[in-house]
Amino acid sequence: MAGLILENVSVSFPIRGAPAQGKRGGVMQRLRSAYGGGRATGSATVLSNLWLSLKPGDSLAILGHNGAGKSTLLRTMAGVYPPSTGRMWTDGVVAPILSPQVGFVPNASGYENIALRGMLLGMSRREVDAKTEEIRAFADIGDWIHEPVATYSSGMALRLAFAICTSMRPDILLIDEWIGAGDALFMQRAGERLEELVGSVEILVLASHRDSILRKFCNQGIVLDRGAIVFHGSVADAISFHGELVRLYAESGRDARPIGRIDFPSLSDV
Template sequence: MSVSDTEKKPMQKSPSDIPAVKVQDVSITYRTTFERVPTFKSALVRFGRGERAVREVKAVQNVSFDVNHGTTIGIIGANGAGKSTLMRAVAGILPPTSGRIEVHGRVSTLLSLGVGFNAALSGKENVVLGGLAAGLSRKEIEARYEEIAEFAELGDFMEMPMRTYSSGMFSRLAFSVAVHMDPDILLIDEALSAGDASFKTKAAAKMSELVTNSRTMFLVSHAMSSVRELCNDCIWLHKGKLMMRGEPNEVIQAYTKFLQVGEAEAVSLEDL
C-alpha cells in the first residue's frame, strides 16, 4: 500500500501481519506568533506598539514505531512532551509536517473532553451525531443507543442540553460514545482522569474488554497505575522525541528515574 507523506487512509480489516498503526519518521512543527514586551527604546521607536514575533515549536521530532493489532500501548511523558499532538496526528485531526502515518481500521477517539459535542443539543442528539461522524448508520446508532445511555448513567439528562452537564457527566457520555462505536483502534487521552472512582473502575473494565476482543488501544496518561494495569506496551516521549519503548514497568521505571522521583511517589503523578 502506498501512502503519501502527509496522507493517512483508514483501511478495513487487515491481515494480522500488517500493523494497526505505522508511524514513520513523523515530525510536527507549530508556528506561533506572540507579542514581545517592548523595551523603553523600542517603544519610543514604534510609538508604543508591541512587536510581533514568530516562534517555531517542534512538538514531535522524527518519531517512528509500529503498533500491532490487539496491542494496548501507553504513552507517557511530562506536559509538553508531544503526547496529545502525536495522538491527534494518528487520529487524522492534525497532519504531520513530515513523515508518514498509516492506519488500518476504524478509529474512535477520546482526545479532549467534549470535543465534537454541541452543548446546545441534548445528550441523545449528540450520541447520534457522534455515531454518524464515526461512520455508523442511523439504524446502527439506534441499536446501540440504550447501551450507550445505560453505560453513561445519565438518566433523564440524556434528553437535556449538554450545557447543563457537569464535567463528570460530559466525561461519562464522551467515554461511553467512544467505546461503543465498535472501533478497531481506540485513542484515549486522559479519559480515566475524570469522573468518580466507580466510573474509573467501570471504564477500566470496559477498556479491558475491548483489549480482550483484540482491539488496538492507545492510552495517553499521567496515571502510571492505569498504564501498568491496562497496557502491554509503552512509549515514553520527552520534548517530542521517543526516549524509550518497551514493557510498561521497565519504561515507567526509567521515566520516573529520569524525573528523579522514586517508584513509591510515582502514584502521585495521577493527580498532575
C-alpha cells in the first residue's frame, strides 16, 4: 500500500554569501564572508513545517504563486532534497516528472537517451529495452530517433521526454507543471496518455497553475504561501482560497516575495 507522509518537514537552502555590492574589505574578509569557515553564510527556508499525509486514492493539487515552494516540495517528495528538519515517510515506487525537457544527453541519439533517461528514473536496462518500442511509437518523431537530441526541435524533445516519463508505472506520481509546448494534436494524445497513467497510480501529486487540470485530476488541494501550507482542503476550496490570496496580494500592492524566509546570521556580523 502506497503512502507518503511529511512530518513537520522544513527544507532550507544555503545561501552562498557573495560579497555585498560595493562593500569594501580585504581579501581575507571577503573570503570569510563568502565561505564562513566552510559553512554557508545564511540559509533560505523555502519550505517550513509541513504536515501532510497521503494514502492510496489521494490526489493532491499544489497551488501557490511562483516561488511559493511548489517545485521544492515536489523535489522533496521525490527524495532529491533531504528535509533539513522533520521526517518524511514513504512507501511505494515514487516517480517524479519534474522538468523532462532538461537532462537529455545532447549528443546521444533519441534511442540512447531513452535508455539513459529510463535508467536515471530507476528502470533496469531490461525494463527500458522492453519499453523502447512503445516509447518510440508514442513520441512519433520518425527517423529523428536515430539523430542526436541536440538537433531536435523543442517540440520533438518534449514529445520524447513525455513519452519516456509516462512509460513508467509508479505507485506515487509527482508532476510539476510543464505541459504546454507541443501542437494541438500531440496535446490531445498526451492528455489521454496522462489520464491513463494517473488512473493507474495510487497517489498523485500535481502542481499547476491551471485550475481546469487540477479540478480534473485532483480530489484535494493545498495552498502554499512562502513555503508554508496556508490551506488544506478540497480542491475546489483550495482553488478559491488561492484566488482570494492572489486578490489580497494584489490589493495590498505587495508582491509575493520570491522565497520563504531568509536568515543572514553572519552577514550582520561582518
